[in-house]
Amino acid sequence: MRPLSVLVAATLTAASLAACGGGDDSKSATPQADPSTPFTPSASDEEVAEPDTWPLTGLPVADGDSSVEKHPILVTKIDNTTSSAPQVGLSKADLVVEELVEGGLTRLAVFFYSQVPDNAGPVRSMRASDIGIVPHDDATVITSGAARVTINRIQGAKIPFIQEGGAGTYRDTSRSAPYNLFAHLTATAKSIKQPEVRPADYLPWGDGSDLPQGKKASSFAVQFSGGHTTEWSYDGDGYKNTNSNAGADDQFPADTVLTLQVKVGDAGYLDPAGNHVPETQFVGDGQAWLFHGGRVVRATWHKDALSSILELEFKGKRLTVPAGHVWMELVPAGPGNVTWQK
Known part of the structure; x- marks a missing residue:
């Protein structure tokens, strides 16, 4: 397998303008931005080497699968x-x-x-x-x-x-x-034109062999506000969102839940219902919790600027995310908003 790249993340500013009720x-x-130039295969497209x-x-991409x-x-x-x-x-x-x-x-x-x-x-x-x-x-x-x-x-x-x-x-x-x-x-x-190159890796992927042991965590909760907490449990294979709004047969198959604690400020304007609009400030430093395999590794994340690469670190060393399906929680910073039980 070739070395994996890391996506360059850009700004993360939550500026919502409308009430969630509708x-x-x-x-x-x-008019909206129009990305929808119809795709027409060409000889050069067919010659693109398939990523692994x-x-x-x-x-890994399975043999015969089109990546x-x-x-x-x-x-x-x-x-x-x-x-x-x-x-x-x-x-x-x-x-x-x-x-x-x-x-x-x-x-x-x-x-x-x-x-x-x-x-x-x-x-x-x-x-x-x-x-x-x-x-x-x-x-x-x-x-x-x-x-x-x-x-x-x-x-x-x-x-x-x-x-x-x-x-x-x-x-x-x-x-x-x-x-x-x-x-x-x-x-x-x-309806959308094919990208010229394979998309960059979204996270710093690893194979899990260097993942710190962490602490046992069979269930955990991520509190976004007094009105919403996302709850998770580990079933031996992966993580189940126990208060999911998806159907029982249509759940996201989370292998890892990566929780990043972020600062949230005021965007400076109101939504149509008169509520202050929050703005997430995804820059600087913050606490991170990587839940994988029924355990939790407490780490830190860092971004020099809004457009900088997201870095994860554990005890001064770079932390990678085990390859698999990841659910990311961008939770407002605050004491006690990420809790777990053995």
């Missing part, structure tokens, strides 16, 4: 409240990032690449925090839309996106709005 899904009054690992999991996908990474913004139940498509995701939004609730940025489900959702709006979550050169965001100021920031970061009305999006009439927007991601993927 006012945040209005489409921009101006998947960029979002670090796992040069005909689409970029698809980052789908999915609601994470009880109103979204059942969420659709998480079992096919490579990686998930959970982020804070208004009202102390959370939203998911769900990454699809090695597998693309026919259906995913409910699709909700983008946040400026996605600028630091989405790999700019390798991904397209599927979203219901966003407020104008968020659109401006996403376009300024040159992140392409497809919003309601774009390829593959549809409303499920059996559900209530705004929790009824979904995407046929197979159709969406076919």
Whole structure:
């Protein structure tokens, strides 16, 4: 296996402009960024050497599997409240990032690449925090839309996106709005031009052989606010989100849960419901907890600037993430917001 690269992460600033209850899904009054040039294979495309690992999991590509996908990474913004139940498509995701939004609730940025489900959702709006979550050169965001100021920031970061009305999006009439927007991601993927090169590795992948032993942790909880805590348990094979909004047969298969404690400030404006909009400050230093194999390794993360590479460190040495499916928690810093039991 060749050496693995690390994705250069950009800014992570959570600037949400709309109430999670539904006012945040209005489409921009101006046209969206258009990433959807139809893909047409060429001789040079067919000659691209196939990578040996998947960029979002670090796992080896099976013989005969096509690792040069005909689409970029698809980052789908999915609601994470009880109103979204059942969420659709998480079992096919490579990686998930959970982020804070208004009202102390959370939203998911769900990454699809090695597998693309026919259906995913409910699709909700983008946040400026996605600028630091989405790999700019390798991904397209599927979203219901966003407020104008968020659109401006996403376009300024040159992140392409497809919003309601774009390829593959549809409303499920059996559900209530705004929790009824979904995407046929197979159709969406076919509409987007293939990246020229393999996407960079999203995390500093390792094989787990150098992972510190850590402490036993059979269950743990990540508290985002007084109104939302994400709960996990280890079943001997991987981690189950015990208060997930996904269907029982559509759960994300988490091998690792990487929790990063981040500072959250005020974005300086109000959402349509009059709530202050939080802004995640993903720069500097913070505590990190890597849950893997029923144990937890307490470490630190560091970024020199918003656009710097995310680094993990344990006792002065670089820490890698065991290859597999990872759920990342970007939790506000605070005492006692990450707890576990043996």
